[in-house]
Amino acid sequence: MWLAPAAQVENKVIAFRLLPTFYKGSSLTSVVVSCIFGWTGIDRAALGVLGAGQRLSRDLAYKHVGLIVGPASDALIAEATKFSDSIAVADHPLLDSYHSETTLTALTEVCKQLNPKAVLLGNDTYCQELVPRLAHRLGGSAAGDALKLSGRNETVLVTRSVYGGKAQATIKLSRAPAILWVRARAQEPAQQQALTTDLTRLTLTLEPNTKIKLVDRQTEMQGTARLEDARVIVSGGRGLGGSEPFTQLRALAEIMGGQMAASRAACDAGWVPAEWQVGQTGKKVSPQLYLAIAISGASQHIMGIADAKTIAAINLDPDAPIFQHCQFGLVEDYRQVVGPLREKLIELLA
Numbered sequence: 001m002w003l004a005p006a007a008q009v010e011n012k013v014i015a016f017r018l019l020p021t022f023y024k025g026s027s028l029t030s031v032v033v034s035c036i037f038g039w040t041g042i043d044r045a046a047l048g049v050l051g052a053g054q055r056l057s058r059d060l061a062y063k064h065v066g067l068i069v070g071p072a073s074d075a076l077i078a079e080a081t082k083f084s085d086s087i088a089v090a091d092h093p094l095l096d097s098y099h100s101e102t103t104l105t106a107l108t109e110v111c112k113q114l115n116p117k118a119v120l121l122g123n124d125t126y127c128q129e130l131v132p133r134l135a136h137r138l139g140g141s142a143a144g145d146a147l148k149l150s151g152r153n154e155t156v157l158v159t160r161s162v163y164g165g166k167a168q169a170t171i172k173l174s175r176a177p178a179i180l181w182v183r184a185r186a187q188e189p190a191q192q193q194a195l196t197t198d199l200t201r202l203t204l205t206l207e208p209n210t211k212i213k214l215v216d217r218q219t220e221m222q223g224t225a226r227l228e229d230a231r232v233i234v235s236g237g238r239g240l241g242g243s244e245p246f247t248q249l250r251a252l253a254e255i256m257g258g259q260m261a262a263s264r265a266a267c268d269a270g271w272v273p274a275e276w277q278v279g280q281t282g283k284k285v286s287p288q289l290y291l292a293i294a295i296s297g298a299s300q301h302i303m304g305i306a307d308a309k310t311i312a313a314i315n316l317d318p319d320a321p322i323f324q325h326c327q328f329g330l331v332e333d334y335r336q337v338v339g340p341l342r343e344k345l346i347e348l349l350a
């Protein structure tokens, strides 16, 4: 039963050792900084951060600085000049890839010089670990999981969901700088603006960190795209009863050109990798279609899919909470649906 639809930049190279005169000549003294990491470049998440930075700086009438941390190729710099009033580049051999302490030290030094009112980062795990520590080092305030940022009377306001996604709260951050991580992909992406030629290269003096040594780096095996970037997600829950049914779900996901995900219950049971977890303590996704199979729809799970364009669910229980959140719902045993749905799709796509 289907339920009713519930350029090339003029390179002004300034090499200096973080002198406190930075931006002294600017007509706009206060700045909002949006961080772009050289190792990820300007992907959809970075565009979301830059978009939030554009709007916040406009609200506050501050200058918007795109800060590139890490490897900054000419192509990356040229791309970045489209989205902010000025560009600052903090490149250094020790910033060729992410290292928590080195990146934190670099950001701290740069922020002390830029003296920003707000610093915006995305919602990946790197950013989430950097934000509170950076705020502490700068004597500012920190907030995470921002759905929306706004500014009033020189104060940053952060809207975020609370009570497992049942309500939204707006928090006023009185102490500057406000260090924030935003739900990057849920933000309206940055609009292109007049190319800026205001580019400053910072010369950082960083020491190798001896306290924390990176011994290994493993890349997540998740198909072709990151879960956070997936347009279609097929997700399974505890109702599947084990790891084997996930093979069927994967076959369906492949036909749909989608990625696999799961509820925490399925991940905790060890049926699928922990990286698949979506929700409050998992990944926040924003696909065009999220197909939840045998997932009850607990509020903590819904928090991770609140930005999905369309949610469809298959569940045996007509009273499952997921049906209150989906646009399309099927009350049925998933075993009666997954195989036939895949066959129908193969037929339609042939």
Ligand SMILES: Cc1cc2nc3c(=O)[nH]c(=O)nc-3n(C[C@H](O)[C@H](O)[C@H](O)COP(=O)(O)OP(=O)(O)OC[C@H]3O[C@@H](n4cnc5c(N)ncnc54)[C@H](O)[C@@H]3O)c2cc1C
Pocket (backbone or CB within 6 Å): 236, 237, 238, 239, 240, 262, 263, 264, 265, 266, 277, 278, 279, 280, 281, 282, 283, 293, 294, 295, 296, 297, 298, 299, 300, 301, 304, 314, 315, 316, 317, 320, 332, 333, 334, 335
């Ligand atoms: C602090 C905290 C953080 C949390 N963070 C997360 C998080 O990030 N992500 C997350 O997912 N959870 C999270 N949880 C756990 C969350 O509360 C739920 O326990 C979890 O989401 C339940 O997973 P589930 O829907 O797969 O399992 P269940 O709630 O057990 O639901 C299984 C569903 O499958 C259905 N079903 C059973 N058999 C079939 C069948 N044959 N065909 C179709 N349907 C069937 C059932 O009707 C049921 O609705 C968190 C909890 C806490 C306290």
